Amino acid sequence: MRRALAIASLGLAVVPAMLARSSQFDVAPPVWQVALAASKDTDTGKMIAAQGKGTAIACAGCHGANGTPATGTPFPRLAGVPVEYVAKQLFDYRDGSRPNPMMAPIAKALSDAEIASLARYYASQDVPAKHTPAAAAPNRGRELARYGDNPLAIPACADCHGSDETGGGPVLPPLAQPAAYTTAQLQAFRTGERHNDADGVMRQLARRLSDADIQVLADYYAGR
């Protein structure tokens, strides 16, 4: 049940699950949304981020103090990432729809309330001061990110994730992340190993990107 809901929850906050038939309209909200609605606590999250909890090691070890990882590491920034996105990802690590050997045991050690609190904590942290990106020279990565590719039926990344690299909404994350992280995610979507995207939106696109396309996209966003 939880798995079905997690797969179904998608890029928009309260759109319900995909229907198996066409005469049923009431669908329960996804688990992460229920957890977020239950509490406003950030203190628990702040503590777990710094110290860990039981078998869950401290988030700060990889994701940096306040959710900003050290330059040159492959770990994604969490500071200022939307609360809904972080909460949903932790639920997805926990239920396996986003398999990850490092994150799965951590997520499994966390309760619903702890996940919600961590998500609130990271969302409340300041986004690190952005270096103004140099205007990217026209290249394939920029083209894909901003315009897509017509013969491949790939829309622009910016359509959903925003054209200013701050993300596209509650569960549409900002893409300005280390290149190694972006590459790993697109590869995982491509193989279907990561399958927590709504209606297969990301898997379908990743399958049509070549290795070279994935690399230039990752480089483009790493430089933003």
Add this chain to the structure above:
Amino acid sequence: MAKSLPAVDVVLVGGGWTGSVIGKELAAGGLKVVVLERGQPRWTSPDFQAPGVRDELKYTRRHELHQNAATETYTFRNRVDETALPMRRWQFAFPANHLGGAGTHWSGAYYRWDPVEFKLRSHYTQRYGARIFEDGVTAQDWPLTYDELEPYFDRFDYLVGASGFAGNLKGVVQPGGNPFEPWRSRPYPNPPMRVPYASALFGDAAAKLGYHPYVQPSALSTRPYVNSEGLQMNSCVYCGFCSNFGCEQFAKASPQVCVLPVALKLPTFELRTGAHVLRVDLDGDRKSARGVTYVDGSGAEIFQPAQLVILCAFAINNTRLLLLSGIGRPYDPATGEGVVGRNYTHQTSSSVSLFFDESVDINPFMAAGAAAVTMDDFCTDNFDHGPLGFVGGGYIQIQVVSGAPIGNRPVPPGTPAWGSAWKKATKQYYNHAIPITITGSSLPVRGGYLSLDPTYKDAWGQPLLRITYDFPENDIKLSAFLTDKGVQIGRAMKGVTIAHGNPRTRPYPATAYQSTHINGGAAMGADPKNSVVNRYGQCWDVPNVFVTGAALFPQNSCYNPTGTIGALSYWTADAIRRDYLRAPGRLIAS
């Protein structure tokens, strides 16, 4: 003097659904095909990408993808004793002017017509007696049946990646689907769309009242899908920019996404954009077409000779081309004789404005053109018309299409149209209002028709198409009945504080949007006395000219037209390949 080009086998006028589908089919069969599209070529990438495409002012208010009313429009009057005036901007419907046509800026609501629609006159006469039809109503049976068309509906379903849950597979009613659905040979290729909150509230209330609500079928792909042409469609992301926009996601079916990339790879298929066709040129005996004359992007007049001419322009623009070319006898409402321009219909649409208390957030921007819960309990002849005294029906639904901020300004009836009271109401209700929409059938009447305007001309000096139309009494009764049902459902919905019905009244307004489903003028029939084309869309008077699309509808059903238009396109393409080409220039025997 027009420049003449080398002859081709087939010229198709218009690069929308019908031109793209038929053009591709005939080119794949080896014929040398040219599609003449008057608009500009626009493709999903880069033309429909965000943020540029999400511009309500440009696309909806300023009609970026619609016919340019400054160069070509329609004139309108309600009655023959009035003088028609030109529409200076689009309000009643949105004809297209770009590659893909209305098949690019549509919403994607996707239906098959009910079997009753194809035998409307005989079915109602048999069940209720001939007097159920009001005097002057010229509704007539189609020359083909639903069963004949079913394989072609099926084919189009798998081209557009239709989403839905089958209600009737080969005659067996399927639990969980629409119990009124006509039989289908295969399930929908994709599952139903997600349900917006307001639509869910509607479905709950309708079910409680004993109706049969279901999720509207759509041509918006709900999962990654490779269509029948091997082309990729992506999952809809419910961005809410469908109607009047090109889809940024390759999710909404359009000729650009579903057919043209394959057609353009065929060596026998050529697409020419910026080609505005003026007329079909006939031989001296006026029984055969020689080709078409068009104006190209540079303003030069070009003659394109062809063995076969297929009119694939926007619905009633096909009727205009017939009139401009002198094909078929123009209809005369005074005598009831003649056929071209006869049987004009629109869609008898109405609404119920719903306003909710502040506990109910509608979030109208979480939308898709065809994301709806709908019900067919009052469609076609699914209910007893005997005591009601009218013909036809309509579907009732809540479809959450768009929360775009210029157009979406719901305020309760009685609110001033400007000033501080309006501002207060628009703030209060933006997220707490949605209409129930009602889409009703439309019957043709003797005084409703299309003709060439005697006064007004387009930018190329040709007479505009003149629409003469008012609602028959039948459709006014229908609208009152359906709107009242909608009000009752609205009142049963959670959180509703106001449910205000807006049924259609006379006179028919040319200044209110009533869907882009404008039809007729080249009715398909079994008898040349009351139809322009035979059951394959072939002109009775000029057999090497075919007509496609909604111009063929003898009357309009309550269902959106595109599914039926698509099925008819495959039907016509098959008839040409199978029968017409064996004896070109002759009428296909029925």
